[in-house]
Amino acid sequence: MKIIIKKAGKKEITKKFSGTGKKLLEELKINPEEVLILKNNELVDVDARLTDNDNIEILSVVSGG
Amino acid sequence: MKCKKCKQKAVVSGLCKDHFVKSFERRFYDCIAKYKLIKKKDKILVAASGGKDSIVLLYLLSKKYKVKALAIDEGIHGYREQTLKVLKEFCEKNEIELTIKTLKKEFGYSLDQIIKKTKLRACTVCGILRRYLLNKDRSCDVIATGHNLDDEAQSILMNVLKNQIELLARLGPKTGVIPKKIAKKHFIQRIKPMYFIPEREIMAYAVIKKFGVSFTECPYAYDSFRSSVLEGLNLIENKNPGTKMNIVKNFLSELPNLKQKYKQGRVGQCSRCREPANKQLCSACQMADRMKKLLKARKPL
Ligand code: SF4
Numbered sequence: 001m002k003i004i005i006k007k008a009g010k011k012e013i014t015k016k017f018s019g020t021g022k023k024l025l026e027e028l029k030i031n032p033e034e035v036l037i038l039k040n041n042e043l044v045d046v047d048a049r050l051t052d053n054d055n056i057e058i059l060s061v062v063s064g065g
Numbered sequence: 066m067k068c069k070k071c072k073q074k075a076v077v078s079g080l081c082k083d084h085f086v087k088s089f090e091r092r093f094y095d096c097i098a099k100y101k102l103i104k105k106k107d108k109i110l111v112a113a114s115g116g117k118d119s120i121v122l123l124y125l126l127s128k129k130y131k132v133k134a135l136a137i138d139e140g141i142h143g144y145r146e147q148t149l150k151v152l153k154e155f156c157e158k159n160e161i162e163l164t165i166k167t168l169k170k171e172f173g174y175s176l177d178q179i180i181k182k183t184k185l186r187a188c189t190v191c192g193i194l195r196r197y198l199l200n201k202d203r204s205c206d207v208i209a210t211g212h213n214l215d216d217e218a219q220s221i222l223m224n225v226l227k228n229q230i231e232l233l234a235r236l237g238p239k240t241g242v243i244p245k246k247i248a249k250k251h252f253i254q255r256i257k258p259m260y261f262i263p264e265r266e267i268m269a270y271a272v273i274k275k276f277g278v279s280f281t282e283c284p285y286a287y288d289s290f291r292s293s294v295l296e297g298l299n300l301i302e303n304k305n306p307g308t309k310m311n312i313v314k315n316f317l318s319e320l321p322n323l324k325q326k327y328k329q330g331r332v333g334q335c336s337r338c339r340e341p342a343n344k345q346l347c348s349a350c351q352m353a354d355r356m357k358k359l360l361k362a363r364k365p366l
């Protein structure tokens with residue numbers, strides 16, 4: 001799974017994963033309260049199931065400045 | 066998970082896209098009505114930065130009211146260019162009048178230059194000069210800012226944790242503790258229409274509406290105390306949803322008492338620029354004097 005994390009710039013990681021968004025965030029040590037998840041360019045709930053073929057974007061909702 | 070109101074998939078806060086957008090907009094306009102933030106004929110100036118909060122604010126206000134946008138370009142390299150680009154494109158597309166004032170032009174130096182040459186804290190200088198330029202605009206009746214539920218809950222908590230209870234009286238959906246009669250001459254009402262909307266939902270709305278959002282962060286953004294409060298609050302909210310709202314509601318029930326207790330005394334005028342001031346000079350003119358000394362500049366700031 002390709003994961004792009006957008007927070008003050010962009011970070012790209014590749015990771016084997018399938019499970020819920022919540023689980024993914026837990027593994028990445030990210031608080032669900034601070035991000036949104038896009039699955040293949042669509043906003044999804046943290047309970048949504050993600051598979052290894054999905055393109056995932058994790059958007060930080062916390063602004064600075 | 067299904068939407069609480071229909072059979073579609075929920076995408077945020079237990080609602081599908083359509084129901085979320087409806088609920089979001091209803092809460093936005095309800096806040097304006099409940100706290101009488103805007104009168105029918107008010108000319109509204111939106112303090113815009115190009116971040117998601119100000120874009121969503123501009124979008125929703127411009128649907129129902131006459132608005133203009135004012136942005137301050139502090140001159141922060143690698144950051145402000147990007148958010149201003151988003152803002153310019155947005156305003157063009159939505160036919161909103163946009164004015165951009167630069168610190169360089171208004172004060173002689175960009176924020177980057179000031180910080181490089183002095184040891185002043187960026188956010189202190191930035192805050193004072195920005196407030197000054199906003200206050201100076203007398204073409205409007207109210208100034209709307211993009212403060213959201215998270216911002217407010219953080220500020221409340223910060224003042225409590227720092228034992229600065231008197232500063233709480235300055236918060237709220239409509240700010241200013243200056244008596245109305247004087248306020249008319251000296252101080253334009255500030256309003257926060259997104260007062261009850263969590264930051265996460267504002268981003269969700271911006272994503273659903275496909276507004277461009279820039280993910281750059283101000284290089285000076287280093288209020289470590291605010292960051293720890295933000296982080297802590299989000300951890301609690303994640304385990305106990307509704308915490309931020311509880312903090313804000315609790316505060317609002319005490320606000321009338323706080324305002325009464327910490328009524329601001331007489332507000333004078335700055336002897337140099339006629340802006341509101343507690344001392345002889347307003348904080349911006351004091352800041353300008355300090356900068357002048359530190360920069361040893363011949364050119365007046
Ligand atoms: S983080 Fe500080 S310096 Fe940067 S825009 Fe905000 S107030 Fe100004």
Ligand SMILES: [Zn+2]
Pocket residue numbers: 068069070071072073080081082083084
């Ligand atoms: Zn629905």
Ligand SMILES: [Zn+2]
Pocket residue numbers: 335336337338339340346347348349350351
């Ligand atoms: Zn002054």
